[in-house]
Amino acid sequence: MEFALxxxxxxxxxxxxxxxxxxxxxAARAGADVLTCYRQESEAVDTLTAALKETAGDHHVVRADVGEIAEVDRLVQEAADRFGQLHGVVNNAGVISHIPFGELPADEWSRIIDTNLTAAYRVIHQALPLLGAGSSVVNVGSRGAAAGIPLRAHYTAAKAAMTGLTRSLAKELGPRGVRVNVVAPGVIETEAFDAMPAERAAGLRATYAQKTALARLGTVDELAGPVLFLLSEHSAYITGETLNVDGGI
Known part of the structure; x- marks a missing residue:
């Protein structure tokens, strides 16, 4: 089955x-026109921009810190100016830190909540005029939201709240034909593993291999597939759901 977009x-x-x-x-390779954002300049921005230039479609990579309300509003306006409408939104941007709860400062709590949760609220809120019947919102949550993770109370709280936001919006926006779902990843192996010392990366792979039914970490492509499914017409009767993509952790 191909998720044509x-x-x-x-x-x-x-x-x-x-x-x-x-x-x-x-999404771009599936035929969609994609606008995405980044917080700060990096080689990753340059390589993504280059890859999208080689992919058919109208793609844009713009700078925006979604932890700031004004930046979110500017980002959505950019989408409106370039596309005129949206068929799908993926709230993926997020930050994380590891701090004992007793030492968690208020400003760090706010930073994590603002980027992981408030940004999703504002993106959806501002994008509503651009979303018509048949459109889809996919919020990237976390498998850890259901389990709880020590040293990440702020992050876990934000991701758990994302599920509640999704369920409420699914009911409220459903009559408009707008679907809202969560994809909750387990441990996905990204390029961050390449930046770790080899011994630490190997240790993490071994640890999580023992904790998952499939005895391995997930890949980025294995997470992207379910997101594309929820953006596509194949999921036209699915809303308010949390799809765990975690290898049976």
Whole structure:
């Protein structure tokens, strides 16, 4: 089954690295026109821009820090100016830190909540005029939201709230023909593993291989596939759901 997205206009936040990058490239190769964003200049921005130039379609990589409301509004306006409409939104941008709860400062709590949760609210809110019947919103959550993760209370709280937001919006926006779902990844092997010391990367792979039914980590492509499914017409009767993509963790 191919998830053809020809003619679809998509906004994907945080699309230059890791999971977001995989989603952007997979969507573009499936025929969609994609606009994505990044927070700061990097080689990843340059290589993604180059890859999209070699991929058929109308693609754009713009700078926007979705942790700031004004930046979100500017990003969505950019999508409106370039595309005039949106058929899909993927709220992927996120940040994480590891801090004992007793030492968690208020500004770090706010940073994580703003980028992982408030940004999704604002993107969807501002994009509503661009989303017509048959459009799809996919929020990238986390398998850890259901389990709880020590040292990540702020991150886990944001991702758990994303599920509640999704369920409420699925009911509220359903009569308009707008679907809203969550994809909740387990441990996905991104380029971040390449940046680690080899011994540490091998240790993480071994640890999570023991914790998953499939005895391995997931790949970026294995996460992008379910996202494309939820953006496509093959999932036209699915909304308010959380799709765990975790290898049976």
């Amino acid at each position: 020809h003619g679809k206009k998509l906004l994907v936040t945080g699309g230059t690295r890791g999971i977001g990058r995989g989603i952007v490239l997979a």
